[in-house]
Amino acid sequence: xxxxxxxxxxxxKRTGEKVFLECVQDMDHENMFWYxxxxxxxxxxxYFSYDVKMKEKGDIPEGYSVSREKKERFSLILESAxxxxxxxxxCASGPTRGGALAFFGQGTRLTVV
Amino acid sequence: GNSVTQMEGPVTLSEEAFxxxxxxxxxxxxxxxxxxxxxxxxxxQLLLKxxxxxxxxxxxxxxxxxxxxxxxxxxxxxxxxxxxxxVYFCALSGPGGxxxxxxxxGTQLKVEL
Numbered sequence: 001x002x003x004x005x006x007x008x009x010x011x012x013k014r015t016g017e018k019v020f021l022e023c024v025q026d027m028d029h030e031n032m033f034w035y036x037x038x039x040x041x042x043x044x045x046x047y048f049s050y051d052v053k054m055k056e057k058g059d060i061p062e063g064y065s066v067s068r069e070k071k072e073r074f075s076l077i078l079e080s081a082x083x084x085x086x087x088x089x090x091c092a093s094g095p096t097r098g099g100a101l102a103f104f105g106q107g108t109r110l111t112v113v
Numbered sequence: 114g115n116s117v118t119q120m121e122g123p124v125t126l127s128e129e130a131f132x133x134x135x136x137x138x139x140x141x142x143x144x145x146x147x148x149x150x151x152x153x154x155x156x157x158q159l160l161l162k163x164x165x166x167x168x169x170x171x172x173x174x175x176x177x178x179x180x181x182x183x184x185x186x187x188x189x190x191x192x193x194x195x196x197x198x199x200v201y202f203c204a205l206s207g208p209g210g211x212x213x214x215x216x217x218x219g220t221q222l223k224v225e226l
Contacts, residue, residue, distance in 0.1 A: 104156035
C-alpha cells in the first residue's frame, strides 16, 4: 500500500513562530503536493513539486514556503505563523505516469494562537 | 481556469436510500475527473476516476459517468450504508492544470439507520 505519512496529527503554535510540517512518502513518487482544507472552501493547493529541489506555487502560496531535498520528503514551512493559517494541512504524492492520481496523508491540524 | 462545483451539504439519507451527489466542472480541453472520499479523522482516499468522455468509474458500489456534453461527473450509489458517512470531493486535473488537482468544496453525507 502507498503510504504518505505526515509527522504530526495535531500542532499548536504561537503567532510569529516558524513552523515546519513534514511529509514522507514511500512509493518513489515524483510529484508531491501540499493542500490546506477549510470548511466551505474545500482543498486549496499551496505548493507542489515535480522533482527534487523543484517547486511551484499553487493557488495560495502567500505566507508559505517548501523544501524538497530528497525525493521522498516534502516539507511545508510557515515562515511566521499567523492565526489565519489555522487549518487542516494535507500532503499528497503521486506518480507522473499516473495522470494526477494523488495519495493523501492523514492531515495535520494546525492551530495558531 | 479550472473549477469544480459540487452540491452543498450536508446530505442526510436513510440507510438503503439512493444517493446522488452532483458535480459539474469548467476546464479547458479534456480533464481527468475524480471522486475522493474523506472519512472522519482521516485523509482523502481515491474513490473512483474517469479519464475520458463516457467513461464510467466505479468502486465500492459507487459510480460516476464522465459527461462531456453536460460537463458533469455526478456520484451515485444505489443503496447507501451508515459506513458511507463521509465527505465526498469531486476533482479534476489537466490538461490545463497539468498534474495538479482542482477540488470542489466537498459534500458531507450522513447516513442514518
